[in-house]
Amino acid sequence: xxxxxxxxxxPDEESSERIWLxxxxxxxxxxxxxxxxxxxxxxLHPREGARLFVLGAEVGLLAEHERRALLxxxxxxxxxxxxxxxxxxxxxxxxxxxxxAPGRLLRLHDEVSDLLDDLGGVDDNLLAxxxxxxxxxxxxxxxxxxxVLEKPRLMVVEPLAAGLGPTKRRRAxxxxxxxxxxxxxxxxxxxxE
Amino acid sequence: xxxxYRELEGTAHLTLHxxxxxxxxxxxxxxxxxxxxxxxxxxxxxxxxxxxxxxIGTLIIAYVIEVLNADAELAVKMLLWVVLREVGPLIAAVxxxxxxxxxxATELALREISGEIASLRRMRxxxxxxxxxxxVHAMALSNAALTLYxxxxxxxxxxxxxxxxxxxxLDEMLTNFFxxxxxxxxxxxxxxxxxFGGAIAVVACYHGLHPGSHSINAVPRAAIRAVTEGLLLVMxxxxxxxxxxYGTAFFGLVTAEQ
Numbered sequence: 001x002x003x004x005x006x007x008x009x010x011p012d013e014e015s016s017e018r019i020w021l022x023x024x025x026x027x028x029x030x031x032x033x034x035x036x037x038x039x040x041x042x043x044l045h046p047r048e049g050a051r052l053f054v055l056g057a058e059v060g061l062l063a064e065h066e067r068r069a070l071l072x073x074x075x076x077x078x079x080x081x082x083x084x085x086x087x088x089x090x091x092x093x094x095x096x097x098x099x100x101a102p103g104r105l106l107r108l109h110d111e112v113s114d115l116l117d118d119l120g121g122v123d124d125n126l127l128a129x130x131x132x133x134x135x136x137x138x139x140x141x142x143x144x145x146x147x148v149l150e151k152p153r154l155m156v157v158e159p160l161a162a163g164l165g166p167t168k169r170r171r172a173x174x175x176x177x178x179x180x181x182x183x184x185x186x187x188x189x190x191x192x193e
Numbered sequence: 194x195x196x197x198y199r200e201l202e203g204t205a206h207l208t209l210h211x212x213x214x215x216x217x218x219x220x221x222x223x224x225x226x227x228x229x230x231x232x233x234x235x236x237x238x239x240x241x242x243x244x245x246x247x248x249i250g251t252l253i254i255a256y257v258i259e260v261l262n263a264d265a266e267l268a269v270k271m272l273l274w275v276v277l278r279e280v281g282p283l284i285a286a287v288x289x290x291x292x293x294x295x296x297x298a299t300e301l302a303l304r305e306i307s308g309e310i311a312s313l314r315r316m317r318x319x320x321x322x323x324x325x326x327x328x329v330h331a332m333a334l335s336n337a338a339l340t341l342y343x344x345x346x347x348x349x350x351x352x353x354x355x356x357x358x359x360x361x362x363l364d365e366m367l368t369n370f371f372x373x374x375x376x377x378x379x380x381x382x383x384x385x386x387x388x389f390g391g392a393i394a395v396v397a398c399y400h401g402l403h404p405g406s407h408s409i410n411a412v413p414r415a416a417i418r419a420v421t422e423g424l425l426l427v428m429x430x431x432x433x434x435x436x437x438x439y440g441t442a443f444f445g446l447v448t449a450e451q
Contacts, residue, residue, distance in 0.1 A: 042311055071317050082312035085304070086229075091222075096316040098222045099323070105221070146316075 004187045005154060006053030007037045007046075024185050026176045030192040037191065041156065044071060055153055072100075075152035079162060081139030083131040089138075090127035093146045108149070115145055118178045120171035137168040148179055155179055156189045200422075204399045210321050211329035211395065217322045218330065227327035234293040234390075235335030239342055242288060243350075246343045249284065250276060250351015251358065254366075258359050265361045269369040272348055277378045281344040283431065286389040289336050290423045294397040297328055298419035301401025302412045310402070320402065329394040336390025337383055344382065385434050389427050396423045 007019040019037065021027050031037065040046035044059045044067040052059045054070055062070065083092045091098075093112060098105050116122050119141060126138055134142070140160050147155060161172035176188045217223045253275055257268040301324060304310055310320050352370070356363035397419040404411035 043314060068317065071315075076315055078308070078312075080308070082308060082315070084309055084312065085307070086300075091225075095222055096318070099220060099316070099318050102221050 002056040002058075003053040004055055005156070005189055006051070007033065007040065008051040009033050009036060010047060010049035021187065021189065024187045026180070026188045026190075028190045028192065032193070034191050034193050038076070038156075041074070041076060043067075072150075073152055074154040074156065075147035075150055077140065077143045077147050077155070077157040077160065079140070079158035079160065081131065081136075081143040083134075083139055083142055085131050088128055088130055089134070089142050092131070092142050093127070093149065096146060096150055111149065112145065115148060115178065115182070116141070118181070119145065119175060137164050137172070140172070144175055148182055151183050152186065153183070154187045154189070155183070156191060159190060159192055200399065203403065204395050207321065207325055207329075207395050207399055208391070211326050211391070214322055214326050215330065217326050220322075223323055223327050226323065227331045230293075230328050230331035231335050233296065234289060234332050235338050238288060238292055238335075238339060241292075242284070242339065242343055243346055245284065245288075246346030247350030247354060249280060250347035250349075251354040252351075253280075254351050254355035254361065255359050258355070258361060265365045266369045266373075268355070268361065269352075269366050270373055272351055273370070273373055273378060276347045276351070277344055277374070277382055279431070279435075281347060282340045282382050282386045282389060283427070284347075285336055285339040285343050285386055286393065286427045287424070288339065289332060289390060290393050290420055290427070293332060293335075294393050294419050294423045295416045297332075297394065297397040298401040298416045299412055301398060302404040302415040305402060305404055306407050306409065306411065324402075325395075325398045328398055329391050332394035333387045333390035336393070337386040340382060340386035340389075341379075344379075381434075381438055385431070388430055388434070392426045392430060393423045396426055 003020050003022050004024060005019065005021045009017070017031060017033065019029055019031055019033075021029070036047065036050070037052075040050065040052045041054070044052065044054065044062075046052040046060065055073060057066075057070065059067060059070065084095065087095065090112075094105060094108055097108060122138070122141065126134070126142070129138075131139055131142075144157070144160065157175070160175055161169040164172060176190075179188050180186060218227055250272060253272055254268045257271045258265075261267070301310075304324075310324075313320050313323060348370070352363060352366045355361050356366065400415040400419040400422070404415045
């Protein structure tokens with residue numbers, strides 16, 4: 001028995017509830033151990049006693065190089081975006097690609113433009129702005145675009161529509177569709193407290 | 194005591210990492226960080242040292258000639274020994290600690306606290322490769338360049354200003370300078386300043402990436418530690434270097450056995 005995303009917290013603790021997602025698609029999971037799960041997913045090292053399952057593998061049983069390889073197949077978008085403050089929008093979006101596959105960078109412009117159009121379009125100068133000059137929605141949009149470009153098999157997000165106005169909420173609601181269009185068979189999980 | 198050993202081990206690890214992973218500078222985002230750091234540490238710092246360098250050179254010549262009642266040859270000798278070998282690299286190092294050491298420690302501590310370092314890890318980007326390697330190499334190179342600049346300004350400016358203020362003939366000082374100067378002085382100070390810059394960067398990066406806590410108070414603490422320990426390390430390296438190269442340290446109080 002295996003899960004695309006599964007988490008079993010330390011058994012004897014209060015509010016310990018199991019998360020178990022077996023089918024690909026879009027899921028919305030409300031859990032009290034969200035922070036614990038996100039911390040475990042950060043470097044794929046769950047707390048002692050807890051068990052984390054990602055894309056069919058129990059990470060506790062994996063060697064370090066297998067965990068690193070697995071990290072390349074998952075992505076996480078925090079509610080604040082998690083952008084790098086010294087890089088502008090374009091540099092933030094392309095950072096993982098420029099770092100891990102610089103050769104792909106030359107072909108990335110059209111891909112980013114199409115993706116941003118699918119996500120509802122952006123101001124012309126968004127890509128030239130630093131994160132401190134962006135709105136919360138723009139930060140999330142850049143972070144989400146960055147994650148989708150990596151084509152992860154498992155995409156975990158915090159509620160990306162929270163705290164936004166009605167227009168932006170509608171746009172944020174379409175984010176999952178843009179992911180599935182580019183990563184067919186992928187799993188999109190929205191984690192809520 | 195335990196914290197001291199932990200810091201020592203941490204900085205040694207960062208130093209080794211920066212040397213072992215120098216090839217990461219070929220990766221475009223790392224190279225961009227390197228260029229950015231060279232600009233902030235080297236290029237944008239040059240303006241501030243012109244006046245300081247020229248005044249220090251003038252001060253040394255004026256003191257030697259007026260207070261010690263010496264001639265132009267001794268004044269130039271002092272300029273060479275003091276500015277080229279010791280004060281030049283030290284001034285550049287202090288300037289780099291004051292401007293870039295604090296900036297790097299503060300920036301990295303803020304990045305750690307705001308979760309940017311965790312963001313990098315999630316993108317499978319090693320923060321040591323992306324943040325430490327370019328900073329260490331950029332600060333080492335920038336410090337060496339600044340040192341050459343300080344030496345040029347202090348020696349040249351010192352001689353020009355002294356000829357105008359103290360009245361020592363410029364051609365006499367120039368003749369003495371070219372007679373007494375040796376390439377070893379420049380090589381010695383260049384290598385020393387490379388080491389100084391690298392050491393300042395390693396200390397600043399270590400304290401920036403290990404701010405101690407995730408509160409905002411940890412940021413100034415990281416900057417203070419980076420400055421005080423950076424200065425201490427530079428002084429220590431200076432003494433060790435002087436002893437190894439010239440067999441003398443602490444202004445001749447300690448000398449190598451003949």
